[in-house]
Amino acid sequence: MSNEANHPPALSRIARDLPPSGIRKFFDIAAQMQDVISLSVGEPDFATPWAVREAAIYSLERGQTAYTSNYGILELRKLIAKHLEALYGLQYRVDDEILVTVGVSEGMDLAMRAILDPGDEVLVPEPCYVSYKPCVSLAGGVPVGVETRMEDEFRVSVAQLEAATTSRTKAIILGFPSNPTGATMPREALLEIVEFACRHNLYIISDEIYDRLTYDGVHTSVASLPGAWERTILLNGFSKAYAMTGWRVGYACAPVPILTAMYKIHAYTIMCVPTTSQKAAIEALRSGEPAVRDMIGQYNQRRRLIVDGLNAAGLDCHLPHGAFYAFPSIRRTGLTSEEFATRLIMEEHVAVVPGTAFGMGGEGHIRISYATSLEKIEEALRRIHRFVERVSPAPALRPPVPALREKVHAR
């Protein structure tokens, strides 16, 4: 059959209108280079703790390979309930208010499909994770970006939200600690947003996948605030805290009416999260805490190193309070984010993601992941410093970063 004789019908308008991911291009360039230092990876560099991996292997050995309950294994839901209660004082019923999902990604998709009718608007503070707006669009909704700025530490204010609210606004997505900015929302700021959501009768979808990676202050779970629980869908998972990205396991928590709707969609489209991954998640909650604390400590050290190094290179960088990203301004170089990232990888073989991949407010910034070894961060910082000096009109403020290993301590 020739191509001309066989034209399938047009693809869906929603699929056609969906923009391609902004990071694809850098993936293609980086994949062809040998000595690339990648600061563009949105996942931990640690392997999943061995006890967790071992538990998964054991469950396979015992032949635990059948479907589980659509909600997820009961034992896992019990552990999730206990975990949320211990950390944030949250109360979710094990039977019908907790759903084990294929990561937060599925949780976000379910949340949107469960609450939106065509044309409903969703407030999305930006820069934000790449999938929020597409998830809204795929569910027939209209994403409404709300730009956050470095001067405000990339926190969203009620005034900004009010300005973007219309009679069609139905929900707000919060993603704090934030990928890509590392911003966190303190309790008082969240209280104002909850009050705003109540005033306009909005759902709150809170992606708290980076909750444990909070370095300054403590994380506040939105649903724990007065008035929030009834209208909040809490999304979380195991990917970041337990270094379990590839297992694809997370969870959604919400009051029965909301969760039942999400459950129905999940049951028809996913059935259940892979059993082995759920078994691994059970072990993570049972014994993973020491590993989590160890990883948090190491991320925190790297965070200080990278922020110090970026500022020394002349790239203004606010101190990210959470996640494992820095989001420095590259304005002094006079380059756009895209130009900066492209030239940096071509000339210095360091991969970063241009801020524009994360929506409004991203121009003039790059996202740098510090989920990589101290040695690599240190070498990357030297390369970035060299690059910034070369391309910038004005000289950098401080001398290059000293070598990580310079001298043995005086004995």
Place this chain on the structure above:
Amino acid sequence: MSTPDTASPDEILTILARDARTSADTIATLTGRSVAEVRAAIADYERRGIIKHYKTIIDWEKAGIEKVFAFIDVKVLPAREVGFDAVAERIYRYPEVHSVWLVSGGSDLRVVVEGEHMREVGRFIAEKLSTLEGVTATDTHFLLRRYKEDQDLFVDEEEDQRLVVTP
């Protein structure tokens, strides 16, 4: 750019335990403390013997240098007043002895002996260790392969398998 929280002293020790050559400057950055503060803390640790000294982990096998290690479980008749300490002391004074621990279980002391040849190590055990007063029995295990020691792997680690760019 330092954070308000000050690092616990442990953090300096953890960093040095991981890599003894980390400079005071870097430790200061990593922990959010001043360089002077870090230097003072390290000096204090050294003075108090908390930091005993700095060593290098060497894979002797890779360097082509033969070394033989034996783990010996030693049963001891404890002596009045000095218990196991007197015997342990007589053992650890030998330069061939790499480590000595008092352990629970079927034997009392666990001794690691290091030498260039099996013959030499064997002779040390037979002639010196077994004949010590208070030693009633020994059970020797020669090291065949080192996989992991003091948190360092002696087999090749897996490469970073993550995709270069992920959202």
